[in-house]
Amino acid sequence: MIRTLAICLLLLSGLPLAVAAQDIAMPAGARLALDQQTDPGSYALPIAPFQDGRVPAEVLEGRIQEQVWRVAGQGLTTLQLLAPLRKQITAAGYEIRLDCAALQCGGFNFRFNTRVLPGPEMYVDLTNFRFLSATSGAGQGISLLVSRSATAAYIQMIRVGKAGNVTVPEGSTPPAVVPVQPQGSLAQALETTGRFILSDLDFETGASTLGPGPFKSLTDIANYLRQHPERKIALVGHTDSVGSLEGNINLSRKRATSVLERLVSAHDANRAQLEAGGMGYLAPVASNLTAEGRDANRRVEAVLVSTE
Structure with missing residues (x-):
């Protein structure tokens, strides 16, 4: 019906x-x-x-x-x-x-x-x-x-x-929207909302090299995977809108891959429980017209993709 x-x-x-x-x-x-x-x-x-x-x-x-x-x-x-x-x-x-x-x-x-x-x-x-x-x-x-x-x-x-008639006051800029981080621990967020922003990660500007750390979020992911060997997490990279779509997708994918490799090499995570991908600027959480918004859009998220 x-x-x-x-x-x-x-x-x-x-x-x-x-x-x-x-x-x-x-x-x-x-x-x-x-x-x-x-x-x-x-x-x-x-x-x-x-x-x-x-x-x-x-x-x-x-x-x-x-x-x-x-x-x-x-x-x-x-x-x-x-x-x-x-x-x-x-x-x-x-x-x-x-x-x-x-x-x-x-x-x-x-x-x-x-x-x-x-x-x-x-x-x-x-x-x-x-x-x-x-x-x-x-x-x-x-x-x-x-x-x-x-x-x-x-x-x-x-x-x-068709677009409507939208008037933007001269000199105005949209407010930055800060991504809403699920409440509680990484494990709680994955269980309730299916995702968690790894906000403590640090990358070199314009590069895919992950900083030396240590990063608590990676320790939490590794512990979660060990406690749930039947589950899988996708690491998804995101960028701001500066540059081409193809270039940003490649950069976001490389950053997610860097996180995956760090989890495997430094935290003994099971590679079979991890995937890495990149969306470039296709999934913003804030306006790319402000510096604050672009900064918020540059992120890596952990997404729970399997519970079997």
């Missing part, structure tokens, strides 16, 4: 199809967990699976709306969730650019090289997710990322439309 009949009514009314695409009906019981907009903004819309070290994308500009919907319960599979949404998008005149599942998309590499909204609102199981992107001739785009946990399903929808 679909939560509303808005899309059907719009199609029957003969209204322009681009309008209908603005009212995607979510599954019954879906709850809006996150809704944020940027106007104007840009979004690198994935159009192919991960390949040659990157996710091919088409950059769209305009009004960006990002939403996460949560569906409680164990009922629907990711395909059952995505299929009716796909049908609505194609009925609205959009052309499908990418439609893939987990490993077909690129698995870990796809997940950490495209825009994924933060937890706990959004959750992605690296072995059980589906992604779809589509564009219209009017320069509009939409993407859907669907995954689920043992107790709920998660639907991320990012839409790009």
Whole structure:
């Protein structure tokens, strides 16, 4: 069952199809967990699976709306969730650019090289997710990322439309948004939110060399992995927006790899329990228009990716 009949009514009314695409009906019981907009903004819309070290994308500009919907319960599979949404998008005149599942998309590499909204609102199981992107001739785009946990399903929808009229006072700068660090210890944060920012790490400016330390966060990660040998952690590097996307992705990946190697060599962590990847500037936690924001965006996060 679909939560509303808005899309059907719009199609029957003969209204322009681009309008209908603005009212995607979510599954019954879906709850809006996150809704944020940027106007104007840009979004690198994935159009192919991960390949040659990157996710091919088409950059769209305009009004960006990002939403996460949560569906409680164990009922629907990711395909059952995505299929009716796909049908609505194609009925609205959009052309499908990418439609893939987990490993077909690129698995870990796809997940950490495209825009994924933060937890706990959004959750992605690296072995059980589906992604779809589509564009219209009017320069509009939409993407859907669907995954689920043992107790709920998660639907991320990012839409790009025409920009509104935004007036920015001359000389003004947006406030820096400090990333919200999960409360409690690293172990508690991984268990409750699935991620932890390794804020005590120190890298040489513009380089991937990790400082000498010692770093308490790495000791905590190593201890956590020893206590939970069945679990795996992904180390994900992030940068500010200075420089090219390709260069920043490479730098962020190298920094995450440096952390992984330090964990193995200095803390005797099990390499099989670790992965490293980089997102460049694709997942900021603050505005890149301020020095404080850029500093906050340069980080490495530990992400709990497996509990099997």
